[in-house]
Amino acid sequence: MPAPFSWIRPEPHGIHVVPADCWIDPSRPVDKALVTHGHADHARGGHGETVATPATLAIMELRYRTGAEDEAGEVPHRAVPVEYGETIRLPGGVDATYVPAGHVLGSAQILLEHAGERVVVTGDYKRRPDPTCPPFEVQPCDIFITEATFGLPVFCHPPIEDEMAKLLDRLAAYPERCVLVGAYALGKAQRVIAELRRAGHDAPIYLHGAMEKMCRLYEEHGVELGELRLVSDHTKDQMRGAIVVCPPSALNDRWSRRLPDPVTAMASGWMRVRQRARQRNVELPLVISDHADWSELTRTIDEVDAQETWITHGREDALLRWCQLHQRRARALAMVGREDEDD
Amino acid sequence: MKHFAALIDALVYTRSRNEKLRLIAEYLRATPDPDRGWALAALSDGLDFPAVKSSTIRNLMKERVEPVLWTLSRDFVGDTAETASLLWPAPDHPPSPPSVGEAVGLLSGMTRKSVQAELPELLDRLDASGRYALLKLATGGMRIGVSGRLAKTAFAQAFDVPVEEVEEYWHGLDAPYPELFAWAAEGEPPPDIDNLPAFRPFMLAHPLEETVVDLADYAAEWKWDGIRVQLVRAGEETRVYSRSGDDISATFPELLDVLPFPAVLDGELLVRGAHQGGEEGGAASFNALQQRLGRKTVSRKMLADYPAFVRLYDVLLLEGEDLRELPWTARRARLEALIERLPESHFDLSRVVEARDFAHLAEIREGARDDAIEGLMLKRRDSAYVAGRRTGLWYKWKRDPLLVDCVLMYAQRGSGKRSSFYSDYTFGCWDGDPDSGADLLPVGKAYSGFTDEELKKLDRHVRSNTVDRFGPVRETDKSLVFEVAFDSVHASKRHKSGLAMRFPRIHRIRWDKPPHEADRIEALRALIRD
Known part of the structure; x- marks a missing residue:
């Protein structure tokens, strides 16, 4: 009888599911990958086979060209779609079930079952409602492998309605200017747009060119974003009094000079800390995150009630301390290539 | 306190001077006495509460937040008042914020002994922004980029009175300046300052x-x-x-x-x-x-x-x-x-x-x-x-400025309107003969003396001649010469070049001049006169 949980091994380059010889969110090319969601620190090209939700596979095809043909005119990559709630049998007697993680379109937790033991790998997740993806579902398990991007008690994401109100108030106060919102191109941007629509803002929203295709992909997956226009097709005057969305890297870039005196806003969980916002020259910080904040992380650990909690990336020191104080067994995994995205 | 906290937040995130003036003026017009006077004093660093120090806040927090979690949070946020405002446990009753005047009254009544009980009561009445504003007001040093001069200018702008007169009356008076507001906002006669050691505008x-x-x-x-x-x-x-x-x-x-x-x-x-x-x-x-x-x-x-x-x-x-x-x-x-x-x-x-x-x-x-x-x-x-x-x-x-030819070495982005431009330049002179392998030593920094058109050209030059990046700073290939004007130059131990220029600014951009013809550092050293 092998030691408990010896079939699942955290390695620096990903989580290795030994009997099936496949990897979860590997940071280098492998034969067979199980991918939680489309962000670059979890998904990448070059794998032989990728098992993911249909939306995540579509995002990977768009971002990492996983559907590209080789010289012989064949597509070497094999995409294996799994719906939410669907279980697939992997070699070696491992069952994998994809469960909504509430992070971005297509994002999933992966529940692995083997020899009567249950392990959940969350990828990234949040517990707040998001009009662009189904909500996180709590899965009881023996080992809970969680992220900790915002794993400090200072992080408390306010209700998104408050942040939308801040944005729309500012927009109304400066009819001659535009509000430029820096938002991560996959997930955050579409969520902000969808929330603006939910708040009743139905004017056209202008997009940086780098966001167009991802927005179209979201629309094809049933997320309604209303009328979107490209900045490059319009004049300064047309964009007065409008909301413009761009990747965070474009906020202070030359690109922004074509806009009518923009009010610089940024949608990110880091905006909770004033100095972080000031460093980025942000005038209007919007505390909007697609990750769990401190109370969501600790609540989830409690609800899942696993024997052990493993922490993949983020501010693991504080979350480990919390687990220790609450008599929960926990360990930090040193994962390579997971970084603080502009979230 | 709610409006004051909103003002502080808005000022933190505003770089433009005119916008800061507008925000403060609007607050001063809309807020009653004595709150606006206390706020004005807080903005111009005119308040001091001896019982409330940064260490007081630290001690309060360590009783409420587990010490390891406090330290990790404080290190990440980088500011004690802000960390405390974010971590303060939410009370189970809705906020009942005091007015600025009431808060100032309570803070000045605190002693080293009573502060341990009284400050928490006050913090429990506020939300996170309110707590931040209160703690900043209590410990002094707002550091939100508002100088005394800016506050006075905003006051003058709020009530449409000459800033010179504001300056003249201000210095003789104590917070919350009721006579000052009575004069500017209500049209009362100006405060009598003849027997006070008050400042008169220059x-x-x-x-x-x-x-x-x-x-x-x-x-x-x-x-x-x-x-x-x-x-x-x-x-x-x-x-x-x-x-x-x-x-x-x-x-x-x-x-x-x-x-x-x-x-x-x-x-x-x-x-x-x-x-x-x-x-x-x-x-x-x-x-x-x-x-x-x-x-x-x-x-x-x-x-x-x-x-x-x-x-x-x-x-x-x-x-x-x-x-x-x-x-x-x-x-x-x-x-x-x-x-x-x-x-x-x-x-x-x-x-x-x-x-x-x-x-x-x-x-x-x-x-x-x-x-x-x-x-x-x-x-x-x-x-x-x-x-x-x-x-x-x-x-x-x-007198006519002194001039020296320097080579552009590093450039950094400006702020506000210039945040998308590389507009702050560090330049150097040759530490010996450039044709025999001498290096450039930085001798000064300038961000003025050029037109908007020239700025665009300089920005383009920096972007297309970058050889390395250090955070917000770009190192250039040292191919461009500036004729730099300055008022004087002094010996300085703080600078690697051993000298510091006074009021350096770009006099001319020498697109035509090859960098090896720029001045050597001896030329600059010869102008030191102290």
């Missing part, structure tokens, strides 16, 4: 540029290179004010008991030194004076090594008489008479420069390459002492 000069004046109408004086000060004595108290109206009395204690009669005097604060500046002598270079600036307490050694004195330019008030309406000639006569009653150890007179005509004056100015002299002042003989910068009355005729 009369300032325009650059002369191409103007030629007749010396029959204008008198000339040297423009000394110290700091312009106002010495005020009233009600048995003497104060020293800087040009911006800040009270710098504590920095120059030797001047506080040497003025024996009530007066308001305008002069240049200088330091005596071995370097004999000007024909009167006795003034050291600005570099020596710099040792004395910005200190809250002054050691005996400092006082002995860098003794300060005032070289008088003008007299505004004298023993109850307001002389400001008199012509300069009459004020000058009063000044020449009163200097006899002042101790030579701490005062002398800025002498009038005699010249036959303007051409002769120009010749005299050319001859004065002395570090204690910035140039000449021209004062209209019949001019009253008028606050601010009024055309045609006073001119400053600075």
Whole structure:
């Protein structure tokens, strides 16, 4: 009888599911990958086979060209779609079930079952409602492998309605200017747009060119974003009094000079800390995150009630301390290539 | 407190000066007394609560948040007040924020003993933004980029009154300034400050540029290179004010008991030194004076090594008489008479420069390459002492700047309107012969002296000639020469080049000049005069 949980091994380059010889969110090319969601620190090209939700596979095809043909005119990559709630049998007697993680379109937790033991790998997740993806579902398990991007008690994401109100108030106060919102191109941007629509803002929203295709992909997956226009097709005057969305890297870039005196806003969980916002020259910080904040992380650990909690990336020191104080067994995994995205 | 907290938040995230002015003015108009007065005092660093210190907050937090989690959070956020405002446990009752006035009253009533119980009660009444504003107000040092001058300008803008008058009344009054608001907002008579050691706004000069004046109408004086000060004595108290109206009395204690009669005097604060500046002598270079600036307490050694004195330019008030309406000639006569009653150890007179005509004056100015002299002042003989910068009355005729050819080394993005442009430049001179492999040493930094068109070209140059990046800084390939203008250069131990330039700015961009023809550092060193 092998030691408990010896079939699942955290390695620096990903989580290795030994009997099936496949990897979860590997940071280098492998034969067979199980991918939680489309962000670059979890998904990448070059794998032989990728098992993911249909939306995540579509995002990977768009971002990492996983559907590209080789010289012989064949597509070497094999995409294996799994719906939410669907279980697939992997070699070696491992069952994998994809469960909504509430992070971005297509994002999933992966529940692995083997020899009567249950392990959940969350990828990234949040517990707040998001009009662009189904909500996180709590899965009881023996080992809970969680992220900790915002794993400090200072992080408390306010209700998104408050942040939308801040944005729309500012927009109304400066009819001659535009509000430029820096938002991560996959997930955050579409969520902000969808929330603006939910708040009743139905004017056209202008997009940086780098966001167009991802927005179209979201629309094809049933997320309604209303009328979107490209900045490059319009004049300064047309964009007065409008909301413009761009990747965070474009906020202070030359690109922004074509806009009518923009009010610089940024949608990110880091905006909770004033100095972080000031460093980025942000005038209007919007505390909007697609990750769990401190109370969501600790609540989830409690609800899942696993024997052990493993922490993949983020501010693991504080979350480990919390687990220790609450008599929960926990360990930090040193994962390579997971970084603080502009979230 | 809610509106004050919103103001503080808005100011934190605003870089534009005009926008800051607008935000403060709007708050001052919309807020009742005494809250707006306390807020004004807080913004201009005029409040102090001895019982509430950063360590007080730290101790309170360690009782409420597990110490390891507190330390990890504090390290990440980088500011104790902000970390505490974010981590303060949410009370189970809805917020009932105090007014700013009530908060100030409660804070000033706290003692080192009672603060442990009373500050938490106050924090429990606020939300996160309110807690941040309260803790910043309580511990001083808002650091939100609002100077005293900006706050006064915003006040003037809010009630459409002249900023000079605001400055004049402000300094004699104590927070929350009810008389100031009554005057500006309600149209009451101005506050009576005759018996207070209050600041009076300075009369300032325009650059002369191409103007030629007749010396029959204008008198000339040297423009000394110290700091312009106002010495005020009233009600048995003497104060020293800087040009911006800040009270710098504590920095120059030797001047506080040497003025024996009530007066308001305008002069240049200088330091005596071995370097004999000007024909009167006795003034050291600005570099020596710099040792004395910005200190809250002054050691005996400092006082002995860098003794300060005032070289008088003008007299505004004298023993109850307001002389400001008199012509300069009459004020000058009063000044020449009163200097006899002042101790030579701490005062002398800025002498009038005699010249036959303007051409002769120009010749005299050319001859004065002395570090204690910035140039000449021209004062209209019949001019009253008028606050601010009024055309045609006073001119400053600075000596021509020194010029040196430097090579652009690093560039950094600006802020506000310039945040998408590389607009701050570090430049260097050759440390030897560039053709025999000498390196460039940075000698200064400048972010002015070019047009918007030139800025666009410079930005493009930086972007297409970047060889390395360090955070927000780009290192360029050192292919562009700047002709840099500066007022003087001094020895400095803080800089690798061993020298520091005063007021460097880009004079011309030498797109045409090959970098190896830029100046060597010896050329700059030869201009050091201290």
